[in-house]
Each structure stands twice: as structure tokens, then as C-alpha cells.
Amino acid sequence: MADRRRKPDPPAAPDDTAPVPEARKRAASPRAGAQRFSGTYAHVSLVNAIGQRIVRGDYPPGTILPNEAEWSEMFGVGRSVVREAVKMLMAKNLLASRPKVGSWVEPRERWNLLDRDVLTWYATSPDREGFLKAVQEFRHIIEPEAAALAAARRGEEQMQAISSACRQMGSAPTLSERTAADTAFHTAILRSAGNELLMPLGALIGSALESLFIFVTREADDLRHVQKLHEGIEKAILRQRPEAARRAVRRLLANTDQIIAEETIVRAASRSSRHAARAASG
């Protein structure tokens, strides 16, 4: 779930580094079911909890969900909180509802899979491999063209944003910061492409990179190589060469494909070895 609480633009934020208010006490007793997180509003917790369960497959499409009273009981929140959370999931087309029937899970092809939150839940679902495969294929479709458009139309500040992100990627001390810069790099390219419909896809790339960052360990040589690939993209856009940008992005994606493939093999091997161990011990 994206952080809903950010400083609004108009009331200029004097200090955005202020710590998020933690340690919020709940008077309500934490009843059975999933726990509530302090520091977050109840409806946000609920949206995440229910959304994650749906995407994870706990309630397959067509299933009638627990009704409002049951959710309310399960999470120890008021009915209005449940209703607002359900409405948010409806807005993402994960749910629909009717009086006397209840709420049910919508068929998967209606889900707003490109939504930030839904992507996050998908990325942490058991089908992570399916997620990575789909996202990566999608990137192959989108990103080369986006880079080509960016090479053709990018403005001066946009170019600076791209270069800056690329530099930060190279000098990031931690993998986490590197991933953030990586996401910023690709998002900046999408923005530079001059088509606002492309921008929501930044969340897609971000969740893919984050998923890779969490599960894949990478060696120094590899990181250097990846950095060179990114610089190749930057250079092509800087020089306003659409075809070169397209090719450079394809090279990067091919590299990522390879990493995913290797990781998949490793995971499959460890899985089968676990199976073997279990079979041997059983």
C-alpha cells in the first residue's frame, strides 16, 4: 500500500524528514484475526489485509467474502472502517457487492493489476515467479518504446533527472538506495517520454525492481555491468538517438531476464532438494 500520508504541495512542507508519528495507542482491545498496526490508520491496514488475501488467492474469484459485520469482528474495527476499506478495493475492481448478497471477488481479468497497491500484493503472493515473468514481459513491451520516445522528446530538466538518477545508482552505498535510484531512473525516462499514460507504469517497474532487490543477491561484477547498461541508455537519450535508446534498453532487459532465469533455476533446485530431503527423511 502506498503511503497515503504525504505533505500536500500547497502548504509548503518546511521539513519532510520529520519522523512518522509512531506509537499510537489503541483503546480497542486487539481481538482475534490479524493485528492492527500502530501508526497507520485502521482502514489502511484493512485494505492491505483484505487486498493481500484476495490477490494471494485466499478468496478465489467468485467467492462471497465475509460480510461487513464479520470483518468488523475479525479486525476489531468499526463497520465504517470496513466499509471504507471495501470501497477502496471496489475502486481497484477487486470486489463488487450487492445488498442481500454480500461482496464477492471479481474475476481476475477485471482486477486493476497495474495499480500500485495491487502490484505490491501480487509481488508478495506465492506466485512471485508468475509475477516476475509477467512484469518482465510487460517491460519488454513498454520500456524500449518509452526510451525511444524519451530520446526524441526529452527536455533539459528531464534529462538532468535521468542523469542524476543514473549517477546516484552508481554511487549508492546500499542495495536499497541503489534500487530506489534505479526506479527513479526508469520513472524519469517514462516521464520524459511525454505520454502521461505511461507514468502509472512506473509503479510496475518499481515493484519489479524491489522484488528483485529483495530476493536476489548480486555480485560486484554484475552490478558494474548493470551500471554500464544503464549508462548506455542514458547516453542514447542524451544524444537523442531513439533507435540506440531502444537497443540499449533491450540489452538491459536481456540482462535482467538472465538474472531472473538464473534465480528461478536456483529456487527450483533448492525446492527439489528440499523435496528430496523430505522424501529421504520420510
Place this chain on the structure above:
Amino acid sequence: MADRRRKPDPPAAPDDTAPVPEARKRAASPRAGAQRFSGTYAHVSLVNAIGQRIVRGDYPPGTILPNEAEWSEMFGVGRSVVREAVKMLMAKNLLASRPKVGSWVEPRERWNLLDRDVLTWYATSPDREGFLKAVQEFRHIIEPEAAALAAARRGEEQMQAISSACRQMGSAPTLSERTAADTAFHTAILRSAGNELLMPLGALIGSALESLFIFVTREADDLRHVQKLHEGIEKAILRQRPEAARRAVRRLLANTDQIIAEETIVRAASRSSRHAARAASG
């Protein structure tokens, strides 16, 4: 706004052609502001009203919106209805809010522009030309590749869905039905591509076609030509020729580009003639 009230899958719907219950009486007096629509739930009306105003530009990004009490007053609904509507818009990233500050319009690049409802509001906004331009460019990126994937991976029933939609397009008696079949055709291709991330984009194509259907008059010759172009796509997918499918889609899109360009010229001309008339009379 997509119709939220549909028959759920599990309780098999015996008759889906039953008329939507109209003529619902409101006890509450219709106060100032936008009117409520009978037959629809209040929160749906509110989501549409507020969402449309935001996308249309009535409240530019950064603007603090009226607070809950004011919306409540404006539309003559209770505060909970307002809150649920606002939550749905938050789920689409059009809004964010904070206690003591209020709700504000999020920067445009955070909007979930690929969402069905947001697209609908965008399509009816004053910037319809910008909308069509962006969507059409996006189609150029997505659809050729989707068709190529479909040609490579389509199943038997998926092929039947494509062919059926293509046939229905050819024999549709009204333009409205033709547009519906057209949308079904492209949606079926997206589904056949075997990447679920592509499926939400059906809404994009649908809204583009609907927008064209509403504003563009087309001649019989033109329609025949378009039909042939669609059949070319169908044939390529039927024969499982990815490259041919890609090319066929590009031909169709080039044709659509031309139609949009012509329409744009016509509208610009009528606009300037109106200006001229006004200038002459003023």
C-alpha cells in the same frame, strides 16, 4: 464509472436482461449543487461527480478540496457517503488527505490514468484531443506486441472469441454495437496474449473507441476498409504469424491515426470559423 452492480458469478443469474430498477425516490430534498441520479447509489454519483471535476481540471493538482461537510451539504448526502466516495478516489490516487489539512488533488503523474473510471472522466474532459493523442500513441506501443504474443500463444477458444468478435463487427446493425464488438475484438486479443498485466488495458482501448464512435461520423467505404483491416489481424493470429499480426495491427492503427488527424482538422476549422464569426460580429 463502471457499473458496480452486476450479477455475481456464483449465484447463477437466471435473467440478466431485467431492467435496472429505476425511479428510486429520495426522501432527502435535492439541495443545491449537482443533482443525484435515481437508480444509482449515492456514493457512485459522488465518485463520478467529484472524479470528473478533478480530471476536468476544476480543481488543479495541489488544490485543497471542499471538506467533507461541504461536499455533504453540496450534494445533500450524509458524511459517510462523502467519505466512501473520497476513499474510492484515494484508491485511484486522485486524492490524498490529512486531518486538519483536508483533501487535496494529487499531482497528475500520480493519477491512475489507466483506471477505467479515470479514463472515462478523461475522455469527456475538455482536453479530449490530448486524451485521444495519448491513448492512440499508447496503442501503438502495446497492441502490435500484444497481437504478436497472441499469434504465438492463443488457444482454441481464445481464437474463437477473436473471430466471433470480428464477425459481429462486420454484421453489426448499429454503430454502437459495432463499437462494442470492436472493443470485444481488441480485448480478446489482449486476453489471448497470455499476460494478465495487459488485460486492464482493454479499458483503454474501449474508451478510445467509444470516444471515436461518439464524435466521428464515418462513411460506408471507410467502415468496409476498417473491417478488412480487422480481418487481416484475425487471419494473422489464426495462422499464428506473430510478425504478420504485428504488421496488421500497425496498419489498422495507421488508419485510425488518419481518422483522428482528419477529425482534428475539421474541429480546428470549425473552431476557427466560430472565432472568425465572433470576431466579425463583435
Place this chain on the structure above:
DNA sequence: CGTCAAGATATGTCGGACAAATAATACAAA
């Protein structure tokens, strides 16, 4: 000038009550 305290105000949450929609059931009629 900077820091901290108090007030003001918008959203967040709770609880209860009633309205509306509709699936399911019971029942009457053909």
C-alpha cells in the same frame, strides 16, 4: 530568534438506527 504549549479544525473511528435491495421461502392459483 527559537522552543514549547494551547487552541482550532479537518479527517478518522465508533455505534446505533433505519432504508433499500433482493435472494430465498412460503403460499396461492392455474
Place this chain on the structure above:
DNA sequence: TTTGTATTATTTGTCCGACATATCTTGACG
């Protein structure tokens, strides 16, 4: 038996009022 109709039960939809929480603003104080 079948068909159509009224009743019932249940779930979501809406309203209201109260209070909690967050946080911007203001002002006192060092």
C-alpha cells in the same frame, strides 16, 4: 405439477451524533 405472487430474512446503503487523533496556527516564554 407448475407458475406466479406475496412474505421474509439478510446484507449492503445511508444517516446521524459523538468523540479520537493528527497537525497547522498562534502565542507565550526563555
